[in-house]
Every structure is written in C-alpha cells, then in structure tokens.
Amino acid sequence: MIEAVIVVNNHGLPRLLRFYEDYTTAEQQKVMGRVYEILTKRKDTSCNFLSGDVGLKNPNTRVIFRHYATLYFAFVIDESESPLAIMDLIHIYVEALDLAFQSVCELDLIFNADKANFILDEVLCGGLEAETDIKQVTSVYEAMNLHEKGKG
C-alpha cells in the first residue's frame, strides 16, 4: 500500500501531506523533512526510486518521486506496490490537478490545499489506488463541486 503522500517544494515547505497510518503531527513533519532531505540530494538524472527508512513504522519502504518544476511529489510505498506503476500514478494525480486548476502551479496548491486533498481522495482511498482513470477522477471531483454548490 501507499503509506504516505508528500508534496514538498524545492525549499522544503510542505504543500500537501497525507499519511495513511496514524502519525502525530510532529512525526509527520519529521518524515517530511527526511524525505525532502533525501530528494534534494538527488540529481535529476538519477533514478526516481529511493529505498531506505524515512522514519515510518514500516522500515521497508521506498520513496517514489517525481519532480515537477518547483514541486516534489513523493509517494512512500511498501513492498507490495510496483515502483513503475506508482510513477504512473503520481503522474495521473498531477494531471488530474492540472485539469482541475487549468495548468496547475505551486500557487494553486498553496491556496487550494483542500481541493488538492479532495482530488487525492479520489485517486487513493486508505492508501490503495482507487481510480487510475484521469477522466473518472476529474468528473467525480467536478460533480462533487457541483453538488456542494447545489446544496450550499
């Protein structure tokens, strides 16, 4: 399963944190810092997989990440996931964000952190892939927004 989703910018500021197991706020910050520390040491030509303990309860985790402009999107996964598939999944999530915000940038994520989380909830559910079809993700998200407005 996917243990955590961490979106952090080039300067180490969190833009989205999601942990699928119980971690206190302090622990979450620690893991985020650790992941950021590892990521910034990487060169862009290196692999997008990092194995090693990032401070989660499960020590056998891998960090799969993609670097988009100013943001690192990192998924921390356990052994049951395929790293290449997770790479695709990250891309799906980013594309869904892109559709929702019309060419997404870091600022969108800063001011719409809640929306970014709603979209993530459509891609992942409890740490497992829920939807891998971008259209499906976006349409559900749009429908929910409509529903929110209709009632509100």
Added chain:
Amino acid sequence: MKTLPDLIKGIRAHRGSEEEYIGKAIQEAKDEIRSLSIDEKCTGIQKLWYLQMLGYDMEFAGFHVVELISSTQFRHKRIGYLASSFCFTDDFCILSTAQFRKDITSRNQYECGVALSALASVANADMSQALMEDVLGLFNSSRPYIRKKAVLTAYRLLLKDTEAIRTVFPALKRRLDAETDPSVLHSVVNVLTELVLKEPKNFLGLVPSLFTILNHSSSNWTLIKVVRLLGVLCDHEPRLPGKLEGPLTQHLQNTAAKSLTFEIINVAVTHMLGNKSLLKICTERLAEFISPSSSGGKRDANLCYLSLDALSKIAAKYPRVAAAHNAALLACLTDDVYLIRIKALDIISSLFTRKNIKDIVARLLQFVDETKMKDETAAESDTATEGKKKKEKSKKKRKKHGLTSEEERAFKCKVVDCVVSNSCKENYNLITDFAWLIEILTKLGATHSSITGSTIATHLRDVAVRVPEVQSYAVELSVSLLTSSRLSSDAVSFTESATLFSVTAWLLGEYANEIDSALVFDVVSVLMSQCILSLPTHTQAACVNAALKVCSRQASKVTSDVLDDCIKMIRSRLSFFVSSASSRVQERAVLVDVLLNEDLATVDDLFAPELVPVSSKKQKKVKLGGEGNFEDLIVPIELQDWEGTGKEKEAADFFGHAKTTKDPAFADDVFDDEEPQDNRVKKTSGKRSDDIFMLDDDIVPEVPKQPSGGDAFDLEFDIGGGETKQTSPSQAFGRNNSKAKQLSQARVTIRGIEEEDEESEEDVGRSSHAHSKTEPDDLFGFGDEGDLFTDSEAQPKVTEHKHHDEIVSPIAKDEDDIFGFDEPADFEEQKQKKKHKHRKHRKHRHKTEEDEPVKTEPVKAAPKKDEFDDLFDF
C-alpha cells in the same frame, strides 16, 4: 473573520515572524470553532487543518470536527471529513460512528464517497466492528463508485478488526468473480494483493479466478497486481509456474507498458527462476533496457536500475545467462548515475570465471584508466581556461549530469577493489596464469597504490612466495614498480602505498638473484634514496635490509665496479638511517653497515636458506615437547656472562649503542672464522654468533607464547645438533662454544617463527622442514586445505609473459591439459595424478639440488632472515 486564503496570504506576508502570526491565527481559529455559526466553525477548522500541515497540532478541535460532519451542507461535511483524518482520536470515533453510518448509507453517492474515504483513514477497532456490515452492504451497490470505495474501505476496516476476514473474504471473492466494472475489479484485486502478501497459502483458492483475469483483463493496472499476486502464490503451488508461463510470455510480448513488463520480469526472476524459456525472454528485454542503443543513446535511469536489479537476481542463479550481457553491463559502468554503476559492478563481480577473468579485468582496468584520463584532461582544461566563470559552469554541469568527483573516486576504488578481490578470491581459484596476476597486481600497484596498496601488497607477496615459477617475473615487475612508484602524501594513501613499497622492497631482497644485473645499481639507489626517510619506519627498515640483500646476492653477478658503486652508495646514505629516531631502522642500518665490511659472499650465505610455503595451520599441528622451559629465559644470566668477558661486553655495547659499530676491529672480529660449520651460517664463529645474536634473547621470552614457535624451536635444536633430542633452549643458550652451531640455527628458527606469526594469516609460512620428520606426508603441505599446492584447482599454470612461451610448472610439464578444467568428469582423477606427481617432483628436486641428507634439510630450509625487523625490535 479571516478566511483560509487570508491566513495563507498573512503567513506569506509575515516572513520571519510567522510563528507569532500563526500563534495569533490559531487563537482566532479556536474562537471560531466554538462559534455557533456553522460557517464560522467551518472556516476555523479549515484554517486549523491547513496549519496542521505546517506542523501545528489540531487534535483539540476534534469535537468541533464531529459537529462539522453532522452538518447538512456538503461543503461542511467535505471539510469536516477531510479534517477528521488529521485529528480524530478514539473518543471522536465513538462520537462520530453514528454519523459515519448515516452518511455511508446516504442516498447521495458523493456524501457516501467522502464518508468512506474518511472512514478508511480514521477507523479504529470499535468503529470497524460497528460499521463493517454497512460497508459490506455497499459491495452490492448499483453504483461502481460506491462499490469501489466500499471495497477499499472494507480492507482498512479489516486491518483494525481482523476477525472480520470470515465475512469480508467471501464478499471479496464474490466481487472478484462477478465484477464487471474495471476500476472496482482493480480495487478488489488490489485488496486481495494486500491480503495475499500477508499470508499467501491461505489464498490458493483464488488462483482460478485470478488466472481468468490474467487472460482477459485489458487494464494494465489490474494485470500488474494480478501478476504480482500469482507470482507470490507460485511459491506455494508448484504447478502454477508452468501454467503461468504461457500467459506471461504472451503479455510480455504484447504489452507496451513498461510497468507491466517489469512486473512480469520481477515475478519471473523472484518466483519462477526454474522457468528457463520465460527467463530467456526476460533477459532479452532486460538487455534492451540496459544497453544504451535501444532508447536512442540514452538509458532511462529508472528502467536501467530496475533491469540491473532483476539481472542481479538472475546472475545469482545463472551467472552464464547474465554473462552474455557483459558488454552492456560494462557500458553501464560509464553511466551518469552512481547507483547504476555500482549495481552493474556488483553483477560483474559475480560473473568472474576462469575463462573470462582476463577479459573482464582488462575491460575494467581499461575503464579505470579511461576515467583517470578523462579526469586529467578535465583538470587540464580547467586550469587552461582559468576563467572563473567557465570553471564554475563546467563544475555545475558536471554536478548535474555526471558523477561528482567524490563519487568518481569512490567508484574507482570499488572497481580496483573488485578486480583485486575477485582475482584473488577463493585462494586464487580463478587464476590459471599467475604471471598475468602478478602483472595486474603490479599494474594496479603503480597506478592505484593509494587505494588498495596493502591488499595488493598482500597478494603480491603471497603469489611470489607460493608460486616459485613467477618469482623472476614478479621481481622484474617489482623493479619497475619500485622505480616508477610515486609516493603520494595524503594520509590514507600514504600508509597504503608505503605497505606496497615495503613488500616490493622485501620481494627484491628476497629474490634478489632474479634482478637484472644491469638494474642492480638503480634498484639499490631507489631502496636507499632519501625520500624513503619520509616513509613509515617499517618500510625504511625493509628498504635498508633489502639493499644489503640485493648487494650480497648480486655480488657474484655484477662487475666489481658496479658492486663498489652500490656499496659506496649504501654507505653514503646509511648515515641517514643510522641516525633514525626509530630503533628498528637504526638497528638495521647499523647491522648493514657492519655486514658491508664483510665479504659479501659470506653475507649472502646468511640469507641463503630457501623460503618454502607452509600452511599457516601447519605449525599448530606440531606438538610442544621436550624439556624446554621457555619461561625462565636467560636474559639476566646472559648479561652477567657478557659482562664477564671483555669482547662480549663490547658486543653488548654494540647492540646497546650504535656508536660502537665504528669499531672496525669488532666488526671484523664478528666474522672471524674459528671453526667452519656445515650449515649455512658456517662462517660465523660460534662464540661470536652467540654474541651477535645476543639480542635474540630479548625476544625469546615472547616465543613460548606461540605454541608453534616454541615447538619448531625445539625441533630445530634436535635436528641441527643432530644428537640430543631433548636439548633445552637454556642449555643451548649457555656460554658453551660447542653449542654455537645449534645456537646459530636456533636463531634462524626464531626468525622463522617470528615471520610465521606475522604472516600466518596469509597461508604463507616460512618454517623449517623440521615437521617433515614427524609428518612426512605433509612435507609439502599436502593434505591441508589452506595450502595452495594441495588444492588442485589452485595449482598454477604459469606462463612467462616476458618470453611468450610457457614455463610449464612441474606438474603441467606432463599434463598440459590438467589446467584446462574443461572436462569436469576427469577432474578428480587429474587432481589425484597431479598431487602425486607434484609430490614426487618436489621430493626429487630437494634431493638433487641439495644432495644432502634429510637431516640437514631443516637447516637449509629454515626460514630466511630476510628481515631483521622482528628479531631486533624491542
């Protein structure tokens, strides 16, 4: 009231004083969540949730989050459910269970959706028990969206309430068989994968259904999971791999998705290694990913890394399969990614065989040289352009796209290490041509002594001592190594290269008669050069000693002019060493000074006994015996005795203070011929030999601590004396002239023992053949697995590179093929034959060469006093 965007803007506007600002904001939000207005509450929660991401705990707001999810407005619910997974503790779970149930069973699929998502994150055991039934009820919902979320949430609830597996698993199984929606099916497979990985053998019943999905699903996402699932089940169902071969091969050939390709390869190399035809296709695909040509000249680092990872698993079981892709692997060594290089090198290390070792090493060395050249040219161009900007630019460029210089250096170390350790592994099992090995070692020694100098030194000495056929070649290369050697000054490399330097010096001294006469002066001048003084003292001592040995050995070979030059030079340089702060170097230098006054042929005799390899374990087999009491040695008594006679006192002074060496009378005296003796130290007068080796006494007390040492010691007396088996050392050390012979032999032995102790780890012993008396079968160390010569596989086939014709080692003379190792069937037989022949040969050689009764052999073969280090070190 500030909204969330206001807060975010505020934080951005208060750079430097964010803490303070956020503190105020939290206070404000706390007030807001207590407000009666649900909107205000919602804003407060929203802000707290945002601050939680920045590291500010919001657990205190849990109760208000429960209020929020009870709101009838979807907007509030949505925010409430999102916040719930960040702040819910058990208390709030209890409070909210009813609300969760209400929303899960809501007729609106989105309300149900957000509730299920939140439930998956926050559920505790009680909540799971309470809500499982409702969630399972949703498995039959008409909406795929609900079914999908219900399946995933059920898994999370199951984790908290494992008892529920009895109801959840049948429901999942039904979904697996009946599901038509691809994304729901994917969720089911996803959940099953998690469950199966926890306890595979409980889920073998799933195989038929999964097999159908494998054949019919068109979703790569689902296929990846199914392949992984079936792979895990392969370990528990032996018939499964055969069944899977067809479908997997088909998918491998048809799919364009790399992720699916890799999942199949991963399963094939971890769970289906027995399946060769599938493995073959996998290897082909892997080779494509590894070789740069396939993707337009540039490898995808991720694919390459994963491929190497998979290939290393194949290589562990089928090295030959991986060996077929040697070229691609070697190409990976120049990759821009450090990890890929390391991974490739790892695989290459496991591929060394007798047949390909020369090729692989040649390629690796070429690679090391190449990167070295590249470094140098880069450094040159850096200095040439001098423009600071350009320099920075190129530095940056390299950092981004290549390896940093640190990584480059670390990697080169790894390559050199890989070459040395693999060539020498398993007692030189892979080496059929020791001349080649010597060549490689000296080559690496010349260029990379700073990295692995000590390892190279160990192996160089090991091979030179144990393989007599390559000794002359080793000496030849050592000469060039020594003369070309660059001593670098940084700390680590200093000790590394110094170790190599001293071993090279030792080799030259030990096998000095192999040195080309024309080079003698050069060698001696290097050994005595002033820069030696900056080396560690053990190296200095080795060099001084080696210089003397080279001179004495070559005395009969070179013209007297050359010899005189050499001696003159040694004398002129000795003063540096005589005044050394180290007693070891000083001692050695003084001794050399004295011995140089002697007839060099006489000196040569001191070094004459041949060194033979003896297993390090051998000496331990010799039992301690005799009456030798090593505990009360004689030092005080001896000293008293010395004080008794004038000459001896002089000698004592000599060893105590270097100044006495200037007394030529004494030095002459030392070698006064009183009674010729039949052993190799025959020129040494009995009495004098006592005196001169008086210092031995200093170290004697150490000897008893080594059982082997003590024993050899004892035996030595026995044989050398040729009469009293029970001669005790103390007797031998008495002031009795008639014991002088024994004494001198004893001295020789002590040296041997000391050496032995020093080198016992290397399987190279120099010990007397005394053991042969008690264990004739073990004369040459046969039958001991630690000995090179007992191991037929390690038996060298020696080629003399210099002349390009084979010097066939004694065994190979008769049976050239013996080292081919092509027919493993004949192997045992050959082994036996060879063993026999070798033994015969060695025995024969000893007889003809020495033409002496076996009894005297111990003396002859007694370890050489190649280094006085240990003897005189105190």
